Amino acid sequence: MRVLALILGLVLIAPAARAEDGYDLWLRYRPVEASARPAYAARAAAIAPPGSSAPDTPTLKVARAELERGLTGLVGKPASAAAGARDGVIQLAVAPAKDLGDEGFRIRTLAVNGRKTTVISANRDIGVLYGVFRYLELIQTRRPVDSLDLTSVPKVKLRMLNHWDNLNRTVERGYSGQSIFDWWRLPGHVDARMVDYARANASIGVNGTVLNNVNAKADSLTPAYIAKAAALADTFRPYGIRVYLSARFSAPIEIGGLKTADPTDPAVAAFWKAKANEIYRAIPDFGGFLVKANSEGQPGPQDYGRTHVDGANMLADAVGPHGGVVIWRAFVYSHEQPDDRAKQGYSEFKPFDGQFRDNVVIQVKNGAIDFQPREPFHPLFGAMPKSNLGMEFQITKEYLGFSTHLVYLGPLFEETLRADTMAHGKGSTVAKVVDGTLDDRKLTVMAGVANIGSDRNWSGSQFDQANWYAFGRLAWDPEASARDIAIDWTKMTFGDEPRLVKPVVDMMMGSREAAVDYMTPLGLHHQMGEGHHYGPGPWVSGGPRADWTSVYYAKAGPDGIGFDRTPSGSNATAQYAPAVGACFADLKCVDEKDLLWFHHLPWDYRLKSGDTLWDGMVKHYGRGVAYVDGMEKTWAGLAPYVDARRHKEVADYLKIQRDEAQWWRDASVAWFGSFSKRPLPPGEKAPARSLEYYESLKFPWAPGNGQ
Structure with a gap:
């Protein structure tokens, strides 16, 4: 507990925020303009002292410290306890309320002992902390707080x-420096940055973190590393964050001295039960295991002729007595290459619906391939009503320009969550699968592959912070609006000036579609460079697996382009509910944004615009480049409203994005033009360099590959 006491002390005495370099994220707490204070912050005068309604737990200490810190910054005066205050008192209360659950909160303006009081209440102290962050957000975004009646309850249980951090501090698909977890110095030294990491996550309702890469090392489960994880757990606990570990399935062999990891072997089951007991002795609120098994060379139950059910249930039995969960990733594909890799996750998991333990969650990527700029929703959503299904989004932009492209992922997340699975008729959205309401599931999960690193701005760029923020907001409420989230983030991150907010939000909301246009328009997918996934690589072929190549997915040739997943092709459309699959397979029904995902079409196929497919592709590529041009110009005009340091960083990155969008456009047009043999549409310029030049580019040291 000495570590916990130290961390709490650091929170209470933390100095004012440092210079504007992005470190403060959306928790900047800059002063509200004086003219607006009467409307927005007049009631922020005094914090009631601890009392019987809110005992002084570590979490409530954190809540009071955050409230003090936030109000001092926003209102410009201390908000210390003032027993004699006549008005404007803020009271924190832990009180029973049937409609709030374990983490929900209520903020109401009430008369308490004759004084107008803002009461932030919840069933548990963590709900109070979430309420404090929400109250400060209201002030930051200039919403009135003098008469409140607000209730908020998270719709997803595990957020x-x-x-994907490794023990040597490299981060797989990480584009913002080293891992923030300094395993070498733990457990003796817990970096103070861990507190701000916890604060940021708590402010958006994130309540769990998996500390290590899904491509796990067995060392993570040894006593030395369990002690290191325990030190982080102590730090995160007051913020409501449980720690989880990725478990390497072959750990019984690598650190347990066994000759097998067969999940049906009693000795293997005994190893995992003993290991779970050991972890829970060190971390009583340990969340459980995340497992990547039998995918991309990782060990798993299929190595022994067993099933995913055998492996997941064996681990679930080990952590179950402690209240732990097993999160089993559905991103699997075997050494035996199928006719269509997009079908394999469904094929391997659908037959086992209803056979997994109640404390097992199948974690499913938003699409069936791999975090592409656009994918139709994964067919498993809506297809396993008797199992717990969780959503896995990628916050780090492995396929979307790393940290230097401004691509706001809120619209991508929203598009997936609002997609209708039609599993129980119209309105059976992915969001309702994820929050459990569609099939009355209680153990619900939304996970995001983190984009956090040791860079001062946390995420590698200022705008990538918005993707972390948007993930948390949508995990709390999967039906929230991506635009509303962007507005709040912009106001908290850059300021409330209307001449800034609207153009920034407009930029953000169109940025993902622009990236789709200049990378993979009209349903194309997996056209990135090999291995590192940096830049265009539509010519990538060969290697150990066809389904690791770009040509496998585009299937470009003189006859046309696109992957036929209709009944005349791989029949992947049959994995969806009949109405959905029939629409995807029908050229008159399918949305053109998914066209080449499901159909192989001739170059002269007519799009709804009247353009041929070839002309339409070229125009989409150019439209994406033009959008980045527009963002550059818009951002340049916002210099008066953004501090110079952050403005220059964003401007520099937009120039990189502009150059690379043009590279994507030119390389793709050169490659696909070698098959179409059609002229470019009027007004479209030829690629700046030859196809041979683009193919010759190599990037052996592109970031994000370290393990």
């Missing part, structure tokens, strides 16, 4: 970050 988690998945860190």
Whole structure:
């Protein structure tokens, strides 16, 4: 507990925020303009002292410290306890309320002992902390707080970050420096940055974090590393964040001295039960295991002729007595290459619906391939009503320009969550699968592959912070609006000036579609460079697996382009509910944004615009480049409203994005033009360099590959 006491002390005495370099994220707490204070912050005068309604737990200490810190910054005066205050008192209360659950909160303006009081109440102290962050957000975004009646309850139970961080501090698909987890110095030294990491996550309702890469090392489960994880757990606990570990399935062999990891072997089951007991002795509120098994060379139950059910249930039995969960990733594909890799996750998991333990969650990527700029929703959503299904989004932009492209992922997340699975008729959205309401599931999960690193701005760029923020907001409420989230983030991150907010939000809301246009328009997918996934690589072929190549997915040739997943092709459309699959397979029904995902079409196929497919592709590529041009110009005009340091960083990155969008356009047009043999549409310029030049580019040291 000495570590916990130290961390709490650091929170209470933390100095004022440092210079504007992005470190403060959306928790900047800059002063509200004086003219607006009467409307927005007049009631922020005094924090009631601890009392019987809110005992002084570590979490409530954190809540009071955050409230003090926020109000001091926003209102410009201390908000210390003032027993004699006549008005404007803020009271924190832990009180029973049937409609709030374990983490919900209520903020109401009430008369308490004759004084107008803002009461932030919840069933548990963590709900109070969430309420404090929400109250400060209201002031930051200039919403009135003098008469409140607000209730908020999270719709998803486990709202988690998945860190792909390695023990040597490299981060797989990380574009913002080293891992923030300094395993070498733990457990003796817990970096103070861990507190701000916890604060940021708590402010958006994230309540769990997986500390290590899904491509796990067995060392993570040894006593030395369990002690290191325990030190982080002590730090995060007051903020309501549980720690989880990725478990390497072959750990019984690598650190347990066994000759097998067969999940049906009693000795293997005994190893995992003993390991779970050991972890829970060190971390009583340990969340459980995340497992990547039998995918991309990782060990798993299929190595022994067993099933995913055998492996997941064996681990679930080990952590179950402690209240732990097993999160089993559905991102699997075997050494035996199928006719269509998009079908494999469904094929391997659908037959086992209803056979997994109640404390097992199948974690499913938003699409069936791999975090592409656009994918139709994964067919498993809506297809396993008797199992717990969780959503896995990628916050780090492995396929979307790393940290230097401004691509706001809120619209991508929203598009997936609002997609209708039609599993129980119209309105059976993915969001309702994820929050459990569609099939009355209680153990629900939304996970995001983190984009956090040791860079001062946390995420590698200022705007990538918005993707972390948007993930948390949508995990709390999967039906929230991506635009509303962007507005709040912009106001908290850059300021409330209307001449800034609207153009920034407009930029953000169109940025994902622009990236789709200049990378993979009209349903194309997996056209990135090999291995590192940096830049265009539509010519990538060969290697150990066809389904690791770009040509496998585009299937471009003189006859046309696109992957036929209709009944005349791989029949992947049959994995969806009949109405959905029939629409995807029908050229008159399918949305053109998914066209080449499901159909192989001739170059002269007519789009709804009247353009041929070839002309339409070229125009989409150019439209994406033009959008980035527009963002550059818009941002340049916002210099008076943004501090110079952050403005220059964003401007520099937009120039990189502009150059790389043009590279994507030119390389793709050169490659696909070698098959179409059609002229470019009027007004479209030829690629700046030859196809041979683009193919010759190599990037052996592109970031994000370290393990």
